[in-house]
Structure formats: structure tokens, C-alpha cells
Amino acid sequence: MIRVGFGFDVHQLVEGRELWLGGVLIPHSVGALGHSDADVLLHAICDALLGAVALGDIGQHFPDTDPRWKGADSKVLLAAVMQLLKEKGWNVGNVDCTLILERPKIMPHVVTMRETIAPLLGVAIDAISIKATTSEKMGYIGRAEGVAAHAVALVQKGA
Ligand code: MG
Numbered sequence: 001m002i003r004v005g006f007g008f009d010v011h012q013l014v015e016g017r018e019l020w021l022g023g024v025l026i027p028h029s030v031g032a033l034g035h036s037d038a039d040v041l042l043h044a045i046c047d048a049l050l051g052a053v054a055l056g057d058i059g060q061h062f063p064d065t066d067p068r069w070k071g072a073d074s075k076v077l078l079a080a081v082m083q084l085l086k087e088k089g090w091n092v093g094n095v096d097c098t099l100i101l102e103r104p105k106i107m108p109h110v111v112t113m114r115e116t117i118a119p120l121l122g123v124a125i126d127a128i129s130i131k132a133t134t135s136e137k138m139g140y141i142g143r144a145e146g147v148a149a150h151a152v153a154l155v156q157k158g159a
């Protein structure tokens with residue numbers, strides 16, 4: 001049995017915050033605002049995985065009103081999502097993502113992100129694809145006010 005899920009997330013970029021993307025701290029002048037570490041890419045992957053198995057969304061499982069998740073490392077959230085999938089017998093097939101932001105350049109960090117995410121999902125690095133694009137200076141992403149991520153995940157179980 002195979003299922004596919006989709007995830008989307010967006011966070012505001014502000015001064016005085018760290019920029020965590022794909023589980024990696026990216027050196028930059030601004031960072032993502034959020035209750036947790038605001039890792040937009042890991043949040044989109046969490047929602048894609050939850051969506052594939054119809055287990056709700058990241059906001060239901062880790063509400064931003066819960067002090068437990070204040071400043072949380074999103075790798076911990078992703079591991080918790082994987083635990084939910086494993087309990088129901090699901091394994092990850094592959095994940096494909098696109099980050100949308102004006103700057104900084106993401107490509108120098110993509111291999112580290114893939115190496116960080118793959119073991120959390122129990123897959124090889126070649127099952128994790130991360131792409132990046134800009135918004136061509138249009139809209140809130142184009143004005144560097146925010147960063148967004150899309151993800152799709154395939155999950156499977158049984159023979
Ligand atoms: Mg988020």
C-alpha cells in the first residue's frame with residue numbers, strides 16, 4: 001500500500017532570530033519567527049508525512065500554545081511524527097521539497113540538510129530531495145519578509 005501527502009509552511013523572517021532550514025542552522029542576518037525553531041522545511045515535511053496517513057497536521061500535534069514546544073528543535077517534532085507513522089506500520093519511500101526564499105543561497109547547505117533529514121526518516125540520502133527557488137522579487141517572499149516550503153512525501157506499508 002502506498003500513500004502520498006503534501007505539506008506547506010511559511011514563516012516570517014525577522015531580526016534577532018536564527019535561521020533553521022532542514023535541520024541546519026544557516027548563517028544569515030535574519031531568522032524565522034515562530035514558537036519552535038520555526039524550521040519551515042521540516043514543518044512542511046511533517047505535514048506531508050501526517051497528510052499521507054491522514055493524521056492531521058503539525059498544529060494539532062504540536063500547538064503553539066503549548067510551552068513544551070517553545071523554542072523546540074523541529075528535528076524532535078519530525079522524529080515524533082515518524083514515531084506516529086511507525087506505530088501504524090508506515091515507512092517513508094521518498095520526500096521531495098522546494099524552499100522558496102530570496103536569500104541566502106541554499107544550495108551550499110542542501111547536502112547537509114539531506115544528510116540530517118534522511119536518518120530521521122529512516123531512508124537513504126537519495127530518497128530526500130531539496131530544491132530551492134526565489135519568488136523573483138515578487139510578493140512577501142520577494143521582499144524577503146518570509147520563507148516558504150512545499151513538500152510531498154510517499155509512504156508505504158505491507159508487501
Ligand atoms: Mg511552521
